[in-house]
Amino acid sequence: MSLRDIPWLSHQQATQAIENNMAERNINIPLESFAPPPTYRKTQQADGPESVHNHYHIGDDQLRATPWYRRKWAFWTMVGLLIFFVVAGLVIMGVVLKVELGKKAAEEAAHAGTAQSSGINTASSLTLATPTETSESKSSSAASASASASASAPSEAQATATPFTMSDRSQLASAYVKASDAALSRRLLIRQEDTNHLLVTEWANGQVAHYRIKDRLGSFPTEPKPGTPLALQADASGTLHLFYLSRSNILSYVYEPTVGKWKSGEVSNEHGSIRTSAYSSLSTAWHNGRRASALLVVAFDDPSQQLQLAMTDSPAERGSWYLARVTSVSKGSVPGQSNVPCYSLAGDWFRAAQQKQDGDNQHLLIAIVEGSEVHAWECAVDFWPPPDVQVQCKEVQERFHDGAGKGLVLVPPPTQLAWISLNDGQDKSVSNYDFDLFSQDGSGTVRENTVGAGITRGAGAGFTAQMPIRAISTTSEGIVFASSGKDVFTYRKQGSRWRPDVGTNVTFQA
Template sequence: MPLLDIPWLSHQTSRADMTTEGNIPLEAIPPPPPPDYRKTQRDGPDSVHNHYHIGHERGPTPWYRRKWAFWSMVGLLVFFVVAGFIIMGVVLKVELGKKAAAASDGQLHPLVNASTSASPTLTDTPDDDVGEATTTTKFKKKPDSTSTPTTSENGATATPFTMLDSSQLASASVRVNDASRSRRLLIRQEDTNDLLVTEWTNGQTMHYRIRDRLSSLPPEAKPGTPLALQADDAGTLHLFYLSRSNILSYLYEPTTGEWEAGEVSNEHGSVRTSAYSSLSTAWHNGRRASRLLVVAFDDPSQQLQLAMSSSPAEHGSWYLADVTSVSRDSVPGQSNLPCYSLAGDWYSNTTATAARGAEAEAESWHKDDAGGNQRLLIAVAEGSEVHAWECGVDFWPPPDVQVQCKQVDEHFRDGAGKSLTLVPAPTQFAWLNLHDGQQGGSSTSTHQAFILLSLDGSGVVRENTVGGYVTRSAGAGFTARMGIKALSTTSEGIVFASSGKDVFVYSRHEGRWQPDVGTNVTV
């Protein structure tokens, strides 16, 4: 049986059905598919494959991967390295040349003034000059070939010195039989907070930082720290300042240029002051307490306190005593810091003794010379009013020690009975002790005299003379060339005044203050 063409039969059947149902126009019959129907792709555009092809053409190369950029950077690096070596070589050559020139020409160290101005030599003050607050310094010219006293052997530094604008001043003079230990010191603070010493001794002037003369680093001084300096009979200088944490810190200089670190402490540890405390120091001989070094400060509660010791360098040897409150109300345009200062010992004359006449005065003097009525005089400012306080110590050492303080404003009254009032209000006090080291003087008036210098932030320094047996009298004082921010004195009658960047020197001759051009403080 022959095979049937099934598609053909199906097609014929469909045509027969259409013929029977009616005539269908040819346009309604879809055309047959084209011959290449199965040979073309139905999806149109090229299909996208889910993988990458490595192209035959490269894209543009970034600029930093090009050869010219690489070699340019290498060239710049070589240029900077070579330039750095050249600059370093030039600087070293210049510095070595300066050092060689200084060594060959005998020039002074950079910290020492190279001028040939006068340099002081300290001498003892004769007894006949007790009544005059004149300087007892002789001057001689330094030779041009003077070598620097601040050598590397002594640990000095050649770093330039710039004084801190808020630096305080402290000064003292030492007069002992050994001329090599007689000296004068001025201490100030530089902008790195280091304490810098200017020391006159043996006809030479030295400038050095205290930290360079210590075997261990002391507590760092706070910016603008108050300074207090005092000398003893053996020639040792005692320096007090405040650390950054307001700890009362202590350094001392037994011999010229050699410093050691101590501490102010008792059984409770170190002594902490208020953040804005002042400092002042003096020696006191009590009834049964001799040679006490006393430091005045105000504690965090603004209570004026005295720290005292007969052995300052000994650990835990300090005793604290209260005096009075030193709180001040804020006054616009004025300093809000407490203002007080220790004058030192004087031989107090009570009102009853003064009323008994000359005979009682002579009797009191006899007792005073035996150490009976010595009192520590303190000036304390409350606004524009200045009050006098006296403190006495008995039964030393602790724990049986007794400290008595009382207010004695009668010592600060003038001949008309007026109290001491200073307008504008004082910001700092400084004392000149006219009987310092001369307690055997023949004039009782001079023997009792102190000069109180007061500073109010302007260029005017006011002067008042007070004493146990004399009425207060106002002096001429002096006016500086510019505003004064800090003040310090020595027992020679020399005053150092700071304007913030410069220090001026004044001395008192025949009752008048004059600039002291012979004392060179330039660094």
């Protein structure tokens, strides 16, 4: 036995002695009965043991989703947007700088052109419509300039410094405001920009100026629709009246009571504004009836393609317009021909040799194209103002017959008509006639016919341009403007022939 076993042996002997002593005394110490350990598992189901799921949660009961701005797609999207805005800013800055430089260059060119202009010559580049006639045109430029010199342009009639480009769909409207002093007369040409704004070119005070009508209006103007027809007329006081169509084909009106300052008007009656057809033409003239004097008349075709006349003696007064129906201008579909109605108001006519111009015998002359023939219509107004007003219109086909009794047939059919009044005696060789009628069919040829009350029709010389003509307009001084889309050329009659007028000829380019 080793020494390490002695304590253990002593402990065993002591323990055995205690047990023997307690047994001899019959001492029983009750032992506590312990219940079986609790069952921590659910009763097993018949189909087998149930899976035990252990869920560990830290913080909230549910896991939160990753914020959108921390996701990869959001990061790359923001990077792309940042790059886009930087590039767009650089592009816009470049465009603005280019426009500003263009404005500055245009302003310098305008000032230079104005300083060099003399008479009524334009500040833009002079361009002949027929190059072969350069020498003849130059020889007559001095006479043309002196005959059409105009003055009294106000200080506000300055050339616009903003570059412009004429729309290739632009129509033309022009007028000559004649004053008792020839130096106070002025000429205006209206056309449309590629931004659809209406642009004025005015020859006055020996200079030419360009400006947008919207910049001279005291109120916000009705926006013209692209390619709108234009009709311009001046009254005895020098006020100009301009008609055009809005984008919704509403007949719109602005007027210039003071030189260089325009105002918005309204063509309306008791039923409200007047709506035209989508392809309506426009034409305007003055009419003096038997008991109706100084009526401003505007011709248009309504949505049912009925030719209507809107007339008033107070154009600036709201609701003062009266409507009268003339005839149907509906056109059937003909291959190779335009379906757009073609008509034009000439104005009142009477024998030029007649000394007394009595309203009892004056009629408003209208030319209406039907097929390839131009028909003459006359209208007379009596018992003005409404509601007692009477308007009578009738066709007078013999008015356009020639000496052989033939009507006015034009092939191909014209797409536009325009008039020059001969009552002021601009051309002494046709003093017995009332009007020169011009027609264009989209080619480079402008045909001319002279008509008068009680006189057989005469054929004029007309002229042919070097390019297709898309629009024409005339003035009472005997000038014809012709547009090829981007360029405008001017013709004046010299003797028996129409020639380019170098004094007013101008090319409008970007």
